[in-house]
Amino acid sequence: MRFMRLICYSFVLLGLLSTGRPALAEDTIKLAYTDPFSGPFASGGDEFLKIFQFIIARKNAAGGALGRKFELVPFDDKLQPAEALIALKSMTDQSIPFVMHCTGSNVGAALIDAVSKHNARNPDNRILYLNCGALATELTNEQCDFWHFRFAGSVDMRAAARIKALPADVKKVYLLNQDYLFGQSIQHDSKKWLAKLRPDVEIVGDELMPFGKVQDFSPYVAKIKASGAQSVVTGNYNRDLNLLIKAANDAGLNVRFDTFLAHLIGGATAIGAAGENRLTSIMEFNGNVPVDLKVPAAEKFAEDWRTSGHDTDFSTLNFVTMIDMLTDAINKAGSTDPLKVALALESLQEKDMLGQDVTMRKDDHQLLMPFYAGIFSKDVKYDSEHTGFGWKNYMTASATDLTLPTICKMKRPE
């Protein structure tokens, strides 16, 4: 009994301590960031957080925005929409004006909806949703919203770049995707762009596999072999991609793997030599792009990331673009008020770190940005994750190439 009382008292004390905490320095601009930091997708969230810390430290060293520094406030949403909404409540309670979120279109859709409702009800405490990686095309089409800005290419844009980057001698492809929202939209958009751009290509296999449940890919490899495909076009990532390529390599299956996401963190390590000269991916950035484009500043940025104690490679150029554009919009608006910043962001045109044109389209708040197609090769200046293999770029899809029509009908605040 006495023990229980002790526990109760300590909780009360804890509560008093946390409410009595002094308000943090008023002069920082708070950036909330929600992503999974626990559970099976924690490796991605963890890595993104480090990248944001790196980018923001540099931004602050360069003076921040309006003479104020940025402060990153992370929240763990466990890749669950419900958890993200709880986190959102906590952000708005603290009057944080901006929320960044990069993983999971299901979470993204929930956030768009919740942010929109919150802003309508609380015009004096609004929040702006900066999306850095929820990719479902719908988020800037049917579900588009004034308070949501996407700083990452949609599935549709990626698929267009992916099919564009398919070599001309590939005539038979096998589509293999994960059986959930993201995989299905990749399957749908790949077929759409194949029909549009490459009518000469025959689809010899079109398959959905259970997401994250397959332990042994040899049966799929046998099926791919029997189909006579030259290339497997797949949106698979992490384990679902690594095991597939390993199994194909073990079985001596000689096909290309034209993927959407093989460059994600850990991919190079897990795949290794099995992917040499036959694995391709569609990327926002890799260490060798600035070498090809001769942009020493961007090359140094990637180098600094690698030499500052990170085992991984810098690949999310769009995060830098996002923070840059946000800073410029805040400066332009002269305020951190979400409405003013949103209006300043719309139609904002800039050059990214590589000197390429990027535009925040006003119609749907989708960033129009370029993508780079690379093949996994030894013949590169910078390798990935110390594997000896890196991404050798063989095609660029510019922002103009990827300016796709939108069906967004946005409701704008008066």
Added chain:
Amino acid sequence: MEIVLVSLLNGLVYGMLLFMLASGLTLIFSMMGVLNFAHASVYMIGAYLAFTVSQYIGFFPALIIAPLLCGLIGAAIEIWGLRRVHANGHIAELLFTFGLVFIIGRSVQMIWGMLPMPYRMPAVLDFPLFTFYGEYFPAYRGFMLLVSAAMLITTWLLLKKTRVGLIIQAALTHPQMASALGHNVPRVFTIVFAGGCALAGLAGVIGGNYQTTEPGMADSMGPIVFVVVVFGGLGSLLGCFVASILMGMIQSFAVVINASLFDLIKPLGVSLPGDNLFTEFMTVPVARIGALLPFALMILILLFRPRGLMGTRDT
């Protein structure tokens, strides 16, 4: 025909990997009555330890050392954890191992990080053993088959044909009597648990480089192993073996079947009404739901034969 034979071989290899993992669990489950949720976590530890050890002294010493270390970890868990919890009954033990899953998962992430490890198969085993309808059969898979077969025979002989096995069986079914006869029953429990964990560790050494060594590997292998144990039946190593091979075959054949339930009844001249849930269910190809079939089978067997395929007693 060709694809049938290739699938048969694939199913056999995957089934044997499942068996390696499941045999340790079935041993612990059937003898101690503890459904060890943390079994797949020990499998993960085995893979990580093997990776670390193999970096210093090579793969083959790791093949011995990593399972031994896993056995020691298992013994520690039994002595300082399970034995205390045991007094409170099976539910407490179940919850204890359930908690362990999270602790082990988090520890592995803290020690080795969240990224996959570059744990590769040894160069001596990295060549195609033979070509089968134009597809390589890697030597490493042959090695996997060999190790799991050796494991099956050794475990079976140990339990059925030796004095040690006799004492273990006696201690597990009649603990008071075995104890009265002068045998140290708690130690027998420790040995069984440690042995089961060592087998999981061995599966980890072999499976870690066959698949990938990363923090999610325990979560992805865990459920299917339970299916094998429940399906195979309590107290039966042979049942576990048959169930493992069966699950391996089901998964590898399901993938190559593009037909759906509807294709079965189509010849009867049946047609389906428009676009609704039932139509969707009938027309989904088997390949798309292949990985879920084992779980459906588990439900069926629990409904119609709760003791499992070759179980000797009900739970």
